[in-house]
Amino acid sequence: MTDKQLTIGLFGFGVVGEGIYNVLKQTPSLNARVKTICIKHAWKKRNVSAELLTTSYDAILEDPEINVVVELIDDADEAIKIVTKALQQKKAVVSANKKMIAEHLPELLSLQKEYETPFLYEAAVCGSIPVIRNLEEYYDNDMLQAICGIINGSTNFILTKIIDEGLGYKEALLLAQQQGFAESNPTLDVKGIDAANKLTILLAHAYGIVTPPNKLLHIGITQIRAEDAGLADEKNYKIKLTAQARKLSTGAVAAFVLPQFVTNESQLFYVKNEFNGVVIESTLSDKQFISGKGAGRYPTSSAVLSDISALRYDYKYEYRKLNSVVKNLLTNDFYLKVYVSFDNWNDINREDFEWLEEYHSNEKRQYLVGVIHFEKLKHCTWLYKDSVSLIVCPNGIIENIELRKVQKRSLELAGIV
Numbered sequence: 001m002t003d004k005q006l007t008i009g010l011f012g013f014g015v016v017g018e019g020i021y022n023v024l025k026q027t028p029s030l031n032a033r034v035k036t037i038c039i040k041h042a043w044k045k046r047n048v049s050a051e052l053l054t055t056s057y058d059a060i061l062e063d064p065e066i067n068v069v070v071e072l073i074d075d076a077d078e079a080i081k082i083v084t085k086a087l088q089q090k091k092a093v094v095s096a097n098k099k100m101i102a103e104h105l106p107e108l109l110s111l112q113k114e115y116e117t118p119f120l121y122e123a124a125v126c127g128s129i130p131v132i133r134n135l136e137e138y139y140d141n142d143m144l145q146a147i148c149g150i151i152n153g154s155t156n157f158i159l160t161k162i163i164d165e166g167l168g169y170k171e172a173l174l175l176a177q178q179q180g181f182a183e184s185n186p187t188l189d190v191k192g193i194d195a196a197n198k199l200t201i202l203l204a205h206a207y208g209i210v211t212p213p214n215k216l217l218h219i220g221i222t223q224i225r226a227e228d229a230g231l232a233d234e235k236n237y238k239i240k241l242t243a244q245a246r247k248l249s250t251g252a253v254a255a256f257v258l259p260q261f262v263t264n265e266s267q268l269f270y271v272k273n274e275f276n277g278v279v280i281e282s283t284l285s286d287k288q289f290i291s292g293k294g295a296g297r298y299p300t301s302s303a304v305l306s307d308i309s310a311l312r313y314d315y316k317y318e319y320r321k322l323n324s325v326v327k328n329l330l331t332n333d334f335y336l337k338v339y340v341s342f343d344n345w346n347d348i349n350r351e352d353f354e355w356l357e358e359y360h361s362n363e364k365r366q367y368l369v370g371v372i373h374f375e376k377l378k379h380c381t382w383l384y385k386d387s388v389s390l391i392v393c394p395n396g397i398i399e400n401i402e403l404r405k406v407q408k409r410s411l412e413l414a415g416i417v
Contacts, residue, residue, distance in 0.1 A: 003312045006032035009060030009091075011082055012072035013037050013046055013053075016096070019301040020070065021048065024308075032068070032308055036060050040073075061085045068092045068311055070304065076100035087111040087119060094307040096123035096300055099188075102197035102213045105204060109319070118316035120307035125198045126151055126276045127299030129292045130306070132317075135205040139282060140320045146246040147206055149278035150271050151198045153294040154182040154189035155221050155241045160272045163229050163238055169222070181274045181295065192220035192241060195257045199243040206245060207253050207328040208321030215330075217378050218257035223389045227365040228341055237261040238269050239391060248399055252331035254374065260392040261339065267291070332375040335398040341367035341389045348382045354401070371398060 008024070010017055021034050037052050038060055046053065060066055061082070069086040071079055071093060079100040086093050088111070095101065101108060101124055112119050122132050126149070135144075150156050154176055161172035173190070176182035188194045196218040203209040221241055232239050240262050245255040262269045267289040271277035276294030281287045293299040321328070335354065342348050343365065350356070353370040360367055372380075382388050 003031055006068045006308065006311060007066050008032060008034045008068045008070055008308070009063065009066040010034050010037045010070045010072070011060070013039050013048070014072065015297040016300045016304065017072045018047065019297055020304055023301065023305060030309060031312055035066055036063065057082060057085070061089055066091060068094065068308065070308065071095040071097060072304070073097070076103060080104050083108065083119070084111060087115050087117050090115050090117050092118040092311050093120070094304055094311070095119070095121045096304060098124040098194065098197045098201060102200040105200065105210055109210070109322070112316070118311060118314070120310065120315070120317065121201070122307050123300045123303035125201050126278060127153070127292065127294040127296065128302045129276055129278060129290050129294065131202070131278050131290065132205055134280065134290070135202070136317055139206065139280065142324070142326060143283040144206055144247070144280070145283055146244070146281040147202060147278060148242055148244045148268070150240050150268055150276050151243050151278065151294065152189055152195045152241060153274035153276055154186060156271065156276070157181045157274045158190070159221060159239055159241065162224070163232060164272070168226065169224065190220045190222050192218035192257045195241060195243045199245065199255060199257055202243070203245055203255060204319070204322065205317070206321065207247070208319070208324055209253060209328055209330055210322070211330060216255055216257060219259070219383060219390065221259060223386060224259060225341060225365065225389050228389050228391060231367070232261060237263060240268055240271070242268065246397055247328070248331065248334060250331070252329050252333070254334050254397055255330055258390065258392050260396065261394050263394050332378060334374050335371050335401055336374055336377060337369065337371050337393040337396045337398060339367060339369050339391045339393055341365050343387045347385055347387045349380070352376055352380055369393065
């Protein structure tokens, strides 16, 4: 392996782009320099020599001296144009654009293979946490059982303020925006879309599964009520928005993004504020836990710099699971044990549940704990009503429904359901 010179074309000069430029300038040992920076608004004053700036994509993409493109813009549609042409020109690419990657993953995989050119994107998932590299290098065998993680810092910050400090949702969201952990338009975060994009990327590296992010069941945190937070506190739970993928006994993989009750036996219980945390479960090594800041200027910059550094040695993702003779598939054929709160019975359809294990009602709110088939849940229109809140119970994935039916019968005989 050789430590080759990297000549970089940088797209985007926001807080991360400027940070990358300054670090590379001050760290000659990285053997990398930024030659050209493509910006959108030429009139903005920037802390860099005007000679480096351009508004033309081709000033970077057509420059034969530039061998690395670092894409740090927030427009997924423009980003895919940049990345596509860069790979076609056999320029290695580093990106942090999870939306672009998730929505265009099949074509990006094809481009990497056709042009034999690296495309690295550690910063797209969990910021400073090297989860993609771990899945690529350490869990590249078929022993991986499950991934469960808090992979969106904005929602975790909001939930921490609601659960631990008693703030209302709107107040917690405003605080997240004021501190820079949520966008002025937070829809992608609070609706679970950002987490679904990241889970799409993780599925490719963990199980070799390529699926559009909109095919994954995902809801966010906007429907969680104060009563839900109160129940969580009463039972010593935390509410976390988790992205999960688990290999079932059939060999198929269950995957979704949903709010979940987490007990203090899980490391995710202790992940607070803007931090991310991921539990990786393997047949041989049991559970491994990695945590760190998942977003923001410095965590993102750290991951981008790590990818740039790896390119000095021609590192590329091998996608061993994608290329394996054993093909994993997503499945909807499993059950979830869920908590559902609602204003009145007209809000939901009781017949959608296999059975109910608990039901409680007061003057403000009603809630139940029940078991529902995942395929049915995906098609429940009530899941998206503002008046309905659904939270997955701890260890909520159920495979052996026959055993649980026996348990249900015992509950019925005891007069509980």
